[in-house]
Amino acid sequence: MPELPEVETVRGGLAPVLEGRRLARVEARRPDLRFPLPPDFVQILTGAEVERLERRAKYLLARLDREDTLVMHLGMSGRFEIARPEGEERPGHFHYAPDPDPKHAHIVFETDAGVRVTYYDPRRFGYMALINTATLDLHPWFAGLGPEPLSDAFDAAHLAAAFAGRKQGPKTLLLDQRIVAGLGNIYVCEALNRARISPFKPAGRVAASRLPGLVEAIKDVLREAIAAGGSTLRDFAQADGALGYFQHRFRTYDREGQPCRNDGCAGVIHREVQAGRSTFYCPKCQK
């Protein structure tokens, strides 16, 4: 589910309840997600203060008053839910509404304000780790990441260099987190449709004059999606339970057979498997 706009939405939802709070209770209900949790995961986090909650690419970073940063990736089906206490039996002991999905509630954080943040992940492609903050950028998960797509470092010149001489389509290259960090299948399809560029055209042969438009399409679609609270497909909701609404504005994703929504285009959205992933595009206007 989560691409950059969804992760950013989650960050925005969790920050108000986590930042400046201590984790009074931490529970790992299983020893692993995609990867084993650090053996001292609960011990290090218990009592730690979350100073800031940040995002890099599709990672959430909880900066702690510890040597380590709590790094979280939501994989395909990870999500957080916030539960506020319904009452306090005695100081520091809260009670909550019953968990609607206890089977997939793998990690539970409880702050010193009694707010409970639960991580759910049916498929367990998500992962969490504690990584030394001072050397975080050198960690294999981060060292090779490309620029943030909403930063000034991501521009037409950057794309031109990344595309030069490449035979793979821009669809495949834009999914490569080393080229630009945070895009996923949905927003790449959306951006290429907006920029009217074929997902399959060898990237090295995409005219340089098209690249500023592609950069703008990527930034536009991400900004709009963030403003809409991300996209809610199967199970994604904002951490406060609210739904994202950007899926209603998809021009291509999961719209096979439906009309292209680009101005003046009478084409129909097609679906094709490319490098093992579904690519949605309009053959009429995306050249």
Add this chain to the structure above:
DNA sequence: CCCACGACCTGTGGGC
């Protein structure tokens, strides 16, 4: 470098 494919893991939706 490119591609095709499979792996990880579980749930869901569509077709029959």
Add this chain to the structure above:
DNA sequence: TGCCCACAGGTCGTGG
């Protein structure tokens, strides 16, 4: 209704 298969927002690895 029930079963089976395809497919799902992400990454990682292998082998040709």
